[in-house]
Amino acid sequence: MMAYQTVNPFTGEELTSFDEISKQALKEKLKKASTCFETWRKNSFDERKKILQKVANLMRERSDELAALVTLEMGKRIKESKGEVELAASIYEYYATHAAQFLADKPLSPEKGAAYVRNEPIGVLLGIEPWNYPYYQVARFAAPNIMAGNCILLKHASNVPQCALEIEKLFADAGAPEGLYTNLFISSDKIEELMADPVIKAVSLTGSEKAGASIAAAAGKNLKKSVLELGGSDPFIVLEDAAIDKTVKWAVYGRMQNCGQACIAAKRFIVMDKVYDEFVEKFKGALEKMEPGDPMQETTMLGPLSSKSALEGLEAQVEKSVKAGAKLLTGGKRFEMQGYFMQPTILTDIPKDAEAYHEELFGPVASVYRVSTEDEAVVLANATRFGLGGAIFTADEKRGQKLAERIHTGMVFINHPTGSQPDLPFGGTIQSGYGRELSSLGIHEFLNKKLVRTCDINDK
């Protein structure tokens, strides 16, 4: 099998493939990135901004074509694909607009003399990104770092090669110098060796725990910094005072966005006893209405999963959970039709040793738990090794905020499904990774915080 391949998840058809980069070509690309850094680092924010704003503008101009490619390669519904293109464009624009302010010198107030901290770029960074949001994931990493003066080498997931090439083209068409943003068709097993190359100064990976552990090890071995955005099994807590119809609407969105293939999708619904029956009945009703269809059609409610292996893996997780004692309230199997479609599924009464209890379910499968106190809700919410996001629905915002303090995740949203926007920090804790992307925090991950101190040694 070729390293990089487009397989349409709606038809199962293998459409195109790309060869992996040769050793020699990789060497040349590393050299170009390294050379580019020497000039790019000296450019003003205004010069950098011109390129990034142009990337944002081009994304908007090409929205239809870019969106169609996402849908073709990983099966996202076309409406959502267009939303993703706009979100990615808004991230490029956000950093183009705000980077100068975020990275201004920081004056310090030492007892004697003067001092400030300057934010200097560190060089060529390697980004490793997943297929689930092919443009958004790259934007989160590339936009802040390019504005900060770093250069990017990008290893995208092997099932979205055409999206990967389009991103590189956006930069080229925006007038980026050669080496500023470079796509690499390189397989995962060559990354460890690449990490040892002195040109690479740091790495950021968004993906699974397994990939994260392997990258963190390679980074550690080479004394290079890493940022990891990994999996999640986010709780969605429904308190007894929540407005149920509104909560159900956003529970459906939270679980079913991107066909359930989002790291911050709501995965475990923890519902107070008093409203449990009503919530579950309405949630089930809404999921059962979701008909599978062609993801290229604007009216389609449910698209396919990204690949055959994703479908098989999820189906097996559900099967094993049911064998372990979980109850299947609806769904549970693939749709018997063309494409990698999984039925919207609800599991309840999930025992502690079931896979659904402790593993991430990356697709349209909701785990629902009944609790009778807030304390019980907190115990369940924290009964996972993940710590990415979470949501709380309640009529009492103060109560929601108090409860949020007890949830061990990087993000908690009150009366809103966990989400992402350019001006809010994104990231997790525990096994969901470390470091932050987006907002003013995301641009400070890969910088040399250089102290410049002025104080004559002879001054008293």
Ligand code: NAP
């Ligand atoms: P994955 O297998 O880890 O793939 C993600 C990326 O890592 C791909 O580019 C993949 O390349 C590469 N990769 C895999 N193993 C590697 C290794 N040993 N060394 C270097 N690179 C490696 O992830 P996935 O299962 O496709 O994606 C879904 C996961 O990502 C879920 O767990 C999800 O929650 C997580 N995710 C997290 C966030 C977040 O922000 N926290 C956002 C989105 C997704 P190949 O395709 O070539 O294998």
